[in-house]
Amino acid sequence: MLTRRQLLGGGLAAGAALVIAGLAYEFSPDRALRDPHYRFVILDEEDRAIVAAIAPVMLAGALPAGAVEQVVRGTDVAIAGLPLHVRAQIRQLFGVLRFPLTRMFVAGIWHPWHSANAGEIAAFLQHWRYSPVVQLRSAYDALHQLLMAAWYGNEQAWPPTGYPGPPKVG
Amino acid sequence: MIRDIIAYGVKSGWKVHDASQLSSDMHIDADVAIVGTGAGGGTAAEILSAAGLRVVLIEEGPLRSSSDFHMLEREAYPQLYQDSAARKTKDKGITILQGRAVGGSTTVNWTSSFRTPPETLAYWREQYGLPGYTPETLAPWFAMMERRLNIHPWAKAPNDNNDVLRRGAAKLGILTEVIPRNVKGCWNLGYCGMGCPTNAKQSMLVTTIPSALERGAVLLTRARAERLVFDGAKITSLRVRALNAGGITTSPYSVTVHARHFVLAAGAIGSPALLLRSALPDPYERVGKRTFLHPVVLSFATMPEAVNGFSGAPQSIYTDHFLHTQPLDGPIGYKLEVPPIHPVLAATTLIGFGESHTRLMNELTHGQVIIALMRDGFNEHSQGGSVGLHADGSPLLDYPITDYIWEGARRALLTMAQIQFAAGARSVLPMHEDAVPYHSLNAASKAIEAFPMQILRTLVVSAHVMGGCGMGNDPKQSVVDGNGAHYHAENLSVFDGSIFPTSIGANPQLSIYGITARNATRLAEQLTGRPALRPLDSVS
Structure with missing residues (x-):
């Protein structure tokens, strides 16, 4: 059985999580969001299931039906735009969320992500947000910034906020 | 239709090289090599090239201009900012907004322009032995840059x-x-932070850098300054690594820059990091110390x-x-x-x-x-942060609050x-x-x-990184002297916000412009042996 210290040592302590804003798709984030043949750069299927499970809780009340996929893709694009050492730290964060023992004992998610319920995920986010362990607070912050940027960078998110989008120039 | 002065200039024959497009190694010879194209690098490039010196500018970020600036956060942050506008301190406690494109942070800042406050200068004179730093002696340099960049109190109603x-x-x-x-002819749109789409903001991107390029300066983009080569007395060359087009990964090609003089203007995280990577003499371990953020x-x-x-x-x-x-x-x-x-x-x-x-x-x-x-930086309990390096050589700022x-x-x-x-x-x-x-x-x-x-x-966030190559009259305390000259390498200067021995206490861009104008003018005179253009009323 791994101790909490070992888990943190191997998974998070080296740098824990980081954070992000914005999206990068080499030249055109717009293209990334629309491309029907988008190929994920960073997130594999298991990572995507995690983001897809967290997004409706992180963005509760903000996501219209079918928008989760946009957040998942936006998150991938956002991570792809970060320096390699930051990407490596995000990789560690996803490692902690994927590995069943750390998922259960560090995140407190007892079911596989695709069957975890919203209450359980909200409790996990809240637990990390107020954790005395600074690395867990920074991991929460990373998820917060990634998913918020992935959604609110997308014009589909703007109408309820009243933000009209950029003005016309030229 | 807004005229994209950068696209126009490139078409007219400016010497701009995107290092991500290289298919072999490259060598550049110049009189002065400047690392960084922000407030310090841009100002220095204009002054040194106007003095007849051959200048090369090395920029890690891309060259983007008004027609690329679509006022979209999802495009602007990854393209124009360090770490997609989410640069973090070591413990992730502070998020730092810092530019990473031609023009540096001046391309994305919010245009606030203040002279260095008199009480900050008084502290520098008393604590760091910088008698030349008075409001009166600096006034002509600030006035010169205020004219150059059309700096005036905002005349329209505030939003x-x-x-x-x-x-x-x-x-x-x-x-x-x-x-x-x-700003000049500002449309009052509100998107300064995503790159000015109308060229109204008088950033380095549309002022000093085009002026240096018109005079034959060379601009190398998507190029990361990796290491200064030091022969025990002076810098002999600069090793530069080309990046791939996305700006994240490195290309197989490198650029070697030979110059008589080298100027660091990579900002208060980038400049100390380059000195650390180069392992230049630092007998009192001052490089990267006392880095300030205006938390x-x-x-x-x-x-x-x-x-x-x-x-x-x-x-x-x-x-x-x-x-x-x-x-x-x-x-x-x-x-x-x-x-x-x-x-x-x-x-x-x-x-x-x-x-x-x-x-x-x-x-x-x-x-x-x-x-x-x-x-920050004016009290014994506010010593700022320190810049170190990740294993891959990239900078890491540790700033305990x-x-x-x-x-x-x-x-x-x-x-x-x-x-x-x-x-x-x-x-x-x-x-x-x-x-x-x-x-x-x-x-x-x-x-x-x-x-x-x-x-x-x-x-806690920050948009102003200062210090780390602090100036002063005592090499035990400082990395550079009051003219920005490095204490241990004879042909190396630092012209950016990293030389400030404390924070400024105001948005720092005009402090960088004015102090760089003074120091770059002195350097031009030293390198050419001729008087350079000075503001009429400057006395020192």
Whole structure:
């Protein structure tokens, strides 16, 4: 059985999580969001299931039906735009969320992500947000910034906020 | 149709090389090699090339210009900022906004332009032996750059976000003033932070850099300065690594730059990091030390009326009242300003998640934000941070937030809530994870008094990185002398915000412009043996 210290040592302590804003798709984030043949750069299927499970809780009340996929893709694009050492730290964060023992004992998610319920995920986010362990607070912050940027960078998110989008120039 | 002066210039034959397009190694010879194209590098490039010197500029970021600036956060942050506008300190406690493109942070800043405050200069003279740094002797250099960049107090009405600061402060008897901005023909759109789409902002991108390129300077983009090669007395060359087009990974090709003189202008994280990677002599271990951030705390108010903080000149009103309520070296003082409010910046900054966060976002048009920029570096309990290196050689800033700073942060949160309520706020939400929207000053004050002040609980950000290659008359204390000359390599200068021995206590761009103009002019005279163009009234 791994101790909490070992888990943190191997998974998070080296740098824990980081954070992000914005999206990068080499030249055109717009293209990334629309491309029907988008190929994920960073997130594999298991990572995507995690983001897809967290997004409706992180963005509760903000996501219209079918928008989760946009957040998942936006998150991938956002991570792809970060320096390699930051990407490596995000990789560690996803490692902690994927590995069943750390998922259960560090995140407190007892079911596989695709069957975890919203209450359980909200409790996990809240637990990390107020954790005395600074690395867990920074991991929460990373998820917060990634998913918020992935959604609110997308014009589909703007109408309820009243933000009209950029003005016309030229 | 707005004329893209960069595209036009490139077509007319400017020597611009995108290193990501190289298919073999490259060599460049110049009189002066400048690393970085922001406030320091841009100003130095214009002055040195005007003196007839052959200049090469090395920039890690891309060359982007008005026709690329679509006012979209999702494009601008990854393309124009360090780490997609989410650069972090070592413990992730502070998020740093810093530019990474031709023009550096001047391409994406909010245009506020202040001369170095007299009390900051007095402290430098007394503590760091810099007698040449008086308001009077620097005035001609500031005036020269104010003319060059069309810096004037904003003449139009402030937008409503700024006006709340003005109104609330006025109710409390606190004086606010109008911010001088470096703009010409500004459309008052509010998107300075995403690159000016109309070329109104007089950033380095549209002023000094085109002027240097017109005079034959060479600009190398997507090129990372890796290492200065030192022969024991002077720098012999600079090794540069080409990046791939996306700017994240490195290409197989390198560029070697030979020059008579080398100028570091990579900013207060980049310049010390390059010195550390190069392992230049640093007998007193000063490189990267005393790095300052103007740590910022924020307060979000919901106003009864629409504010539309995404629209209009982002910063036009400020108050220095709280810089002067205690001695310079006493409890930390702070400058109050406002930031622009765009969806990604707001959503990533606003605390909480789920329904409570969505409610805040759905009232975004009524949102108003004040920021307090704390003046760090003037007290023994405010020694700033230190720049070190990751295993891959990239920079890492460790900035521990001391109790001294937390005390100021708590005071600032209280002040901002007072001003927002005085301006009629319906509720105020201090940016702290323990906060909820408070509907009275009394409730807000009680909560603020009780907040545990810790990183990643109290939101702390920064847009001003200063120090790390501090100047002064004592090599035991400083990396460079008062002219920006490195103490241990004879042909190396540092011309950027990293030479400031403390923070500035105001948005730093004009301090960098003015001090670089002075020091680059001296360097031009030294390298050419001829008097360079000086402002008429400059005496030293």
